[in-house]
Amino acid sequence: MNQPLRIVIAGGGTAGWMAANLLAHRFATIPIDITLIESKDIGTIGVGEGSTPTLKRFFQTLDIAEHQWMPACHATYKVNIKFNGWSGDDNASYSHPFFSQLDVHSERSFYVNALTRRLGLDVETTPDRFFMGGYLAKKNLAPIPSHNFPFAIEYGYHFDSHKLSEFLKQHAKRLGVEHIEGDIASVGTSVSGAISHLTCKDGQVLKGDFFIDCTGFSSLLLQKTLNVPFTSFSNNLFNDSAVVLATPAIDHMPVETESSTMSNGWCWQIPLRNRTGNGYVYSQQYQDKDKAEYELRNKLNLLDSDVEARHLTMRVGQCEQHWVKNCLAVGLSQGFIEPLEATALHLVQITIEQFATYYAKGNYTEKYQQHFNSAMTERFERIRDYIVCHYKLNGRTDSQYWTDNRENMQLSESLLSLLDVWYRKGDIVQEIKRQDIGKHFSAASWHCLLAGYRVFPEIAQHQPASLEEQGDLFEENKLSTFFNRCSLNFEKQKTLFTSAV
Known part of the structure; x- marks a missing residue:
């Protein structure tokens, strides 16, 4: 030049x-x-x-x-997203941990158990029990291991x-x-x-x-x-607005984002060092901004607070x-x-x-x-398909918003094929490879979503004798012990930050 x-x-x-x-x-x-x-x-x-x-x-x-x-x-560090209430039970949650090098030892066990559960057998399929990020999130441990720990840990940030x-x-x-x-x-x-x-x-x-x-x-x-x-994307992603509020920092400093369902959308909780970010993402087709703000303030116990709320609009x-x-x-x-x-x-x-x-x-x-x-x-x-799937599979029945999301059939051929393979008890790992879409969301991510929602048939009344004799396949593989011992190489996020000052 x-x-x-x-x-x-x-x-x-x-x-x-x-x-x-x-x-x-x-x-x-x-x-x-x-x-x-x-x-x-x-x-x-x-x-x-x-x-x-x-x-x-x-x-x-x-x-x-x-x-x-x-x-x-x-x-702060982020190793996990915790989804609360999406399956329809306000007390139910599942997690999507980030996939790390260490998880090559448990990834296949997760896939095998998910397929086994789709066949009607009663085995462990809780996503965060198969990935290191899930254990770090539960213990509020920063994803920075001791020098002698030989595995790379993946994480994001807040x-x-x-x-x-x-x-x-x-x-x-x-x-x-x-x-x-x-x-x-x-x-x-x-x-x-x-x-x-x-x-x-x-x-x-x-x-x-x-x-x-x-x-x-x-x-x-x-x-x-x-x-x-x-x-x-409004035909399959309805949300177009958000209201946001800040609250004080969480003392134990979580290493995960929480996404909890609301009447006409969902709210986030993002922990920073100096405060907590909260926001309610919703659709104005189902709820106006004043009602959305009231609902978020009520959830955060801020009805009598003068903390300013800010309203945003989105074009998706x-x-x-x-x-x-x-x-x-x-x-x-x-x-x-x-x-x-x-x-x-x-x-x-x-x-x-x-x-x-x-x-x-x-x-x-x-x-x-x-x-x-x-x-x-x-x-x-x-990426749109993966997010649409959260809404399509929701189990909530408390508002028209959630019903319309569940009944929405404006789905891509890619997503329809993935769901078809899952429901037909096929190999979703191979389907993701066939479509060449693993670079967007991996097979592990899709398993976290589908197993987290418990998209499974009823458990068969008569379990095979071999399964009853062996007990839970998850415990047989000793993954819980493995990850808990690995977690000894990490320290609390709050402790890490304090010692760095």
């Missing part, structure tokens, strides 16, 4: 600053100028957010140690998204990213229809070779300027194309799948990483644009 590649990022927030950092890192070997413009009037809502283990790779890529960013963002944005901003500036505070007045295009420049309200003009749209749901560049259509779905001409949408501007599985930042990160790979492979041209768009569309759809 004779001239530096000019990349302009429109919008900050976590998505914008993740993009700035990753692109500055990935393209560090070529002449490049990265500029990010953000409005000082639009702040990030720091109610507490969770991630998947993908975010750990993000910080490792940038060589940012946990002791550098976690205290600054009030972050964090203050506003604080994280600020941290990433400062890091990006150290990498050479130019930061401009300002508001975009108009978007200019060339004869070919590509974006040529942004004009700020103060008259400043930002020219670029490539533009990243991080302007949120407004999608100023991709949707409003390039007129890329939006595909809604994705753009028909994520990369068009010389513009890539990242974050809410490209699409959004409701936060049940904390996939928002996962999709941001994957989008940037995949774009950087294809863009460089195509010699910084649009050569692999279609490959990228197909891959991202597929990823959004398969």
Whole structure:
């Protein structure tokens, strides 16, 4: 390149600053100028957010140690998501632990027991009893083992998204990213229809070779300027709103997110070091915002409190194309799948990483644009399917919302095939391989969901004599003893943080 590649990022927030950092890192070997413009009037809502283990790779890529960013963002570790009440019993719950290297010793036992239970035999199928993350969550142990423990542990984080944005901003500036505070007045295009420049309200003009749209749901560049259509997921994901409230920090500092059902949706509990983030995700088709706020306040014992509640609206779905001409949408501007599985930042990160790979492979041209768009569309759809399955299988009967979700037949062929194999007592591991969808949610994740909901037939009245003689297959494999002894290599999250001060 004779001239530096000019990349302009429109919008900050976590998505914008993740993009700035990753692109500055990935393209560090070529002449490049990265500029990010953000409005000082639009702040990030720091109610507490969770991630998947993908975010750990993000910080490792940038060589940012946990002791550098976690205290600054009030972050805690996350090894598990606990789902309360989804099967219809308010007292029933199941867990989805993150899969670690250690779990290769128990994964097959879980699959075998799940199939055995589908055949009518009474065996252990509780997901968190087969994975190390489940034991860490129950004991509130941080996923950082002693030096002599030979297995890698996977985990995500809980964090203050506003604080994280600020941290990433400062890091990006150290990498050479130019930061401009300002508001975009108009978007200019060339004869070919590509974006040529942004004009700020103060008259400043930002020219670029490539533009990243991080302007949120407004999608100023991709949707409003390039007129890329939006595909809604509202026919099978009903939720479009949320109300959020902060409460004091939980003293024992859990290492898991909790997702509990409400009358017309579900609420999250995300434990940070300095407070707890709570939010109720619901559908305005079934409940108005005032009733939703009342229900959340009542659950949190805040009916008489003056703690401020904030109301959010969501547009669930994705753009028909994520990369068009010389513009890539990242974050809410490209699409959004409701936060049940904390996939928002996962999709941001994957989008940037995949774009950087294809863009460089195509010699910084649009050569692999279609490959990228197909891959991202597929990823959004398969993540949607996994979340839709939570609602389709729900056992609640206390509102029309839950009944309509259960009776909804707007399901993809992929999800229908998975459920068909499960109900027919087939090999769902092979079905996931056949569809090549394990890179989105693994066979272990699907087993956690389906076994967690107890999607099983009635237990056969007469159990085989061999099973009665052996006792529970789970105990026969001694997995509980194995994991409990492994957990001796970990310490309480609160203790870990206190000793680090």
